[in-house]
Amino acid sequence: MTGPDRPAKVLLVDDRRDNLLALEAILQGLPVQTVGADSGEDALKHLLVDDFALILLDAQMPTMDGFETARHIKRRERTRHVPIIFLTAADRDSHLALRGYAAGAVDYLTKPFDPWVLRAKVSVFVELWTKTQQLAAQSDLVRVRDGELRAAGVAVDEATALLKAGLAAGGEVGRSQVEKAMETLTRAVRHAPGSSARP
Numbered sequence: 267m268t269g270p271d272r273p274a275k276v277l278l279v280d281d282r283r284d285n286l287l288a289l290e291a292i293l294q295g296l297p298v299q300t301v302g303a304d305s306g307e308d309a310l311k312h313l314l315v316d317d318f319a320l321i322l323l324d325a326q327m328p329t330m331d332g333f334e335t336a337r338h339i340k341r342r343e344r345t346r347h348v349p350i351i352f353l354t355a356a357d358r359d360s361h362l363a364l365r366g367y368a369a370g371a372v373d374y375l376t377k378p379f380d381p382w383v384l385r386a387k388v389s390v391f392v393e394l395w396t397k398t399q400q401l402a403a404q405s406d407l408v409r410v411r412d413g414e415l416r417a418a419g420v421a422v423d424e425a426t427a428l429l430k431a432g433l434a435a436g437g438e439v440g441r442s443q444v445e446k447a448m449e450t451l452t453r454a455v456r457h458a459p460g461s462s463a464r465p
Contacts, residue, residue, distance in 0.1 A: 273297050273298055273299045274299070274318075274320070274396060275298065275300075275301055275316060275317065275319060276293065276298045276319060276321070277303060277309060277312055277313070277318045277321045278300055278301065278302050278303065279303045279305075279309040279321065279323045280324040280327070281324065281327040282324075285324065290302070292385060293385065293388060296385060296388060296389060296392065305327060306327060306332070306334060306335030309321070309323070309335055309339075310335065310339070313342070313344070313348075314344075318345075319349075319391060319392050319396075320348070320349050320351065320391040320392065320395070321339065321348055321349070321351070322351050322353055322384075322388075323350050324352075326355065332369075333369045336350050336352075336369035336371060337369050349372040349391050350369075350372060351374070351388075352369075352371045352374045353375050353377060353379070354377065355376075373387060375387075421450050424450050425447040425448075428444070428447035428450065429444060
């Protein structure tokens with residue numbers, strides 16, 4: 267699992283080990299954790315168990331090439347929104363670039379590429395991912411607070427009903443109803459968001 271306090275993970279997919287090592291070196295120093303995969307199949311396995319901010323995907327690999335891998339990634343609900351940057355050693359063939367974008371890539375770089383350009387692109391996507399994680403965490407917190415407020419509101423309504431019944435009954439029964447109402451109100455205050463009261 268990833269969260270707002272953990273570094274973004276970037277999946278590096280290339281069938282050549284030296285290319286994976288070069289990508290890791292280029293991204294060194296960025297607030298990312300790199301995960302290497304030496305085939306499309308290996309990449310898909312990683313994507314089943316982990317969340318990634320970005321995928322750097324070699325377009326030309328044996329067995330399952332980058333285009334086919336990207337199509338599988340985009341078909342899955344869990345991974346369809348993960349941005350993909352295609353990397354290829356081929357010359358600047360516009361047809362290959364079009365295939366990359368058609369397969370769901372957000373960008374396309376031809377090797378040899380400028381390491382600083384790649385770092386800049388990765389930084390942008392990682393920052394977007396980080397902001398999205400922070401917004402999701404804030405949204406979760408708002409949902410929790412909203413639930414606490416609703417529960418406190420129910421408790422206050424219950425206490426109000428008990429007080430009304432106590433006032434109407436009077437005597438010992440009335441006193442008992444008022445005590446129950448006070449206990450209910452104390453519980454509501456204790457569990458209200460931002461309360462400093464202790465159980």
